[in-house]
Amino acid sequence: MNLSGKVALVTGAAQGLGKAFSESLLSQGAKVCLADVKVQQGKTTAAEFQKTFGNDSAFFEKCDVSIADDVTNVFKKVKSKYGQIDILVNNAGIANETHWRKMVDINLVSVIQGTQLGIEYMSKEYGGNGGVIINVSSSAGLVPVFITPVYCAVKFGVVGFTRSVAVNPRNRSTSGIRFCCLCPAFTDTDIIKFKKDSGINMKYAPKILKSVGINK
Numbered sequence: 001m002n003l004s005g006k007v008a009l010v011t012g013a014a015q016g017l018g019k020a021f022s023e024s025l026l027s028q029g030a031k032v033c034l035a036d037v038k039v040q041q042g043k044t045t046a047a048e049f050q051k052t053f054g055n056d057s058a059f060f061e062k063c064d065v066s067i068a069d070d071v072t073n074v075f076k077k078v079k080s081k082y083g084q085i086d087i088l089v090n091n092a093g094i095a096n097e098t099h100w101r102k103m104v105d106i107n108l109v110s111v112i113q114g115t116q117l118g119i120e121y122m123s124k125e126y127g128g129n130g131g132v133i134i135n136v137s138s139s140a141g142l143v144p145v146f147i148t149p150v151y152c153a154v155k156f157g158v159v160g161f162t163r164s165v166a167v168n169p170r171n172r173s174t175s176g177i178r179f180c181c182l183c184p185a186f187t188d189t190d191i192i193k194f195k196k197d198s199g200i201n202m203k204y205a206p207k208i209l210k211s212v213g214i215n216k
């Protein structure tokens with residue numbers, strides 16, 4: 001696909017899937033804003049991409065997606081630097097059943113805010129060019145996972161929210177935006193290197209991961 005002239009905003013882009021999505025977008029010619037709460041990792045990733053794809057191809061912006069003002073600011077930054085937004089990937093996420101309210105904020109509330117801002121910036125109704133909004137859920141947004149009920153709930157929420165927005169007749173007819181929900185299965189990134197306080201049952205988690213070929 002040729003994405004030259006297109007501008008993407010990817011949250012949680014410092015590492016893992018968000019970094020991989022960003023690299024794919026850049027390799028197809030898009031410019032990318034890498035938004036993440038991890039400053040050092042984000043800057044390192046941006047420097048790596050600038051070296052490969054050109055200085056103006058990517059930039060890092062500190063953004064904690066659970067802070068509403070940070071999310072609003074990152075949209076403003078992209079618009080002022082690149083003039084438009086065509087592709088939005090609401091990807092940032094954590095897996096933590098102990099700090100579950102924080103997880104609801106990061107994995108669901110921020111996706112709702114990001115999508116609403118995406119419509120504001122991208123819809124043809126409001127002077128944008130249309131484009132695509134991709135909300136990252138999980139296979140755990142489609143099937144129950146007994147050791148992570150809250151993670152499951154928020155990922156089901158992302159699926160339900162995105163599908164509902166996508167079938168809104170107004171969005172379908174006039175926005176020029178496609179709304180997509182991605183439901184990846186296990187991928188070997190930091191999110192499945194469960195921290196001690198993650199509240200994830202360590203009796204079962206390694207067995208589940210081993211059963212899908214990830215030897216934790």
Ligand SMILES: NC(=O)c1ccc[n+]([C@@H]2O[C@H](COP(=O)([O-])OP(=O)(O)OC[C@H]3O[C@@H](n4cnc5c(N)ncnc54)[C@H](O)[C@@H]3O)[C@@H](O)[C@H]2O)c1
Pocket residue numbers: 011012013014015016017018035036037038063064065066091092093094106136137138139183184185186187188189190191192
């Ligand atoms: N790895 C998997 O098995 C898997 C499977 C399905 C879905 N997912 C989803 O994919 C997305 C990316 O996860 P990953 O696997 O790359 O994990 P990861 O931990 O490697 O990456 C998550 C990124 O999100 C960032 N992040 C976390 N909290 C943030 C916040 N408050 N504000 C901004 N950025 C924040 C992190 O700093 C990190 O860069 C998540 O939404 C996750 O739920 C992952």
Ligand SMILES: CCCCC/C=C\C=C\[C@H](O)C/C=C\C/C=C\CCCC(=O)O
Pocket residue numbers: 095137138139140143144145146147148151184185186187191192200204205206208209
């Ligand atoms: C070891 C399970 C922990 C799952 C939650 C933590 C991180 C999640 C990352 C991914 O989003 C999970 C992806 C897919 C999960 C879907 C199905 C798991 C089925 C588990 C089972 O066999 O019971």
